[in-house]
Amino acid sequence: MVAISLPKTLYFLNVSCHYLIGGTSGIGAETARVLAKRGVRIVMAVRDMKKAEMVKERIVRENPKAEIKLLEIDLSSLSSVARFCSQFLLHDLPLNILINNAGVFSPNLEFSEEKIELTFATNFLGHYLLTEMLIEKMIDTAKKSGIEGRIINLSSVIHSWPKPDCFSFTKLLHPIKYNGTKAYAQSKLATILHAKALSRQLKDRNANVTINAVHPGIVKTGIIRAHKGLLIDSLFLIASKLLKSISQGAATTCYVALSNETKGWSGKYFADCNETNCSDLANDESAADKLWTHSRALIHDYLHQSQIHPLPNLCLL
Numbered sequence: 178m179v180a181i182s183l184p185k186t187l188y189f190l191n192v193s194c195h196y197l198i199g200g201t202s203g204i205g206a207e208t209a210r211v212l213a214k215r216g217v218r219i220v221m222a223v224r225d226m227k228k229a230e231m232v233k234e235r236i237v238r239e240n241p242k243a244e245i246k247l248l249e250i251d252l253s254s255l256s257s258v259a260r261f262c263s264q265f266l267l268h269d270l271p272l273n274i275l276i277n278n279a280g281v282f283s284p285n286l287e288f289s290e291e292k293i294e295l296t297f298a299t300n301f302l303g304h305y306l307l308t309e310m311l312i313e314k315m316i317d318t319a320k321k322s323g324i325e326g327r328i329i330n331l332s333s334v335i336h337s338w339p340k341p342d343c344f345s346f347t348k349l350l351h352p353i354k355y356n357g358t359k360a361y362a363q364s365k366l367a368t369i370l371h372a373k374a375l376s377r378q379l380k381d382r383n384a385n386v387t388i389n390a391v392h393p394g395i396v397k398t399g400i401i402r403a404h405k406g407l408l409i410d411s412l413f414l415i416a417s418k419l420l421k422s423i424s425q426g427a428a429t430t431c432y433v434a435l436s437n438e439t440k441g442w443s444g445k446y447f448a449d450c451n452e453t454n455c456s457d458l459a460n461d462e463s464a465a466d467k468l469w470t471h472s473r474a475l476i477h478d479y480l481h482q483s484q485i486h487p488l489p490n491l492c493l494l
Contacts, residue, residue, distance in 0.1 A: 205221075205279075210240075212431065220247075221248070249261070254290050254291070255483075262306075262311055272315050273315075273318055273319070273326055275328045276434065282357060283360070284357040294351065294355075294360060300365065300368065301367040302476075304330065304371070308388075327433070328388035328389070329390075330369070330371060330389070330390045330391070331430065337362075337456035337458075338358075344458065346467070367468060370459060371465075371468070371469070372444060373465045375469075379443065388443055389444070389446070
């Protein structure tokens, strides 16, 4: 990793959930550890505060100078995301780096409290709302500090599995025939489309903020451990030589977040610390714009019904 020289004012918001932040492992935990070691002040947005406290204690033991704040969030819940953002903004902290790291895989059809399919609600819509509510803070921080703001969306190589005729916003919210792997792949495609659309909008504003998507590699995180079974265990036994360690899985995220080599790069897709190609559908500007428009309309309706302050006009298409 080629890292920039980090000032003491650099703040990093690491968004995780109980599947990725654990007491002993997780890509989110490892990312926080590496950035703390580089002198970055960290806000960890987590669902499981007890496990997050364990992660924080472990990081501080290794690096007593680490500055870590924990705030609670449930990415599957739009109301929880809105509350978190309001709480975060009340602290009036600068925000240089935002890593949308949370992820869930649900083998059975489940719904969020807003009656949205759980995988899509957690892996995409929650991150979408969070990014929208904090983007002005990032733009303002970058302008005042002169330091490029960076947003990283964690995606997956299986984003290439969905076909255009099956990628429907209505079906993503309320699938008729549910398949857990398909739902996960669609959510990871959505995170890349999000990065592509927001990147164009930030460039149009000449904002000193970039957004990119990252494939961490095949890592046996809590997403897999939470769904044990003969088939899963057998597949990982066969593929064990191809699996990445937790630190290897976090490497590309840290590279995109900190490297001088990625300065100014936006709307890209990275794997193994290199820019790489994503699927044709992930590169489809029309698909990205449609997803953005539908997502924003849904979020605006929810915020209006909940009497929450509407989103800024930054990203209207």
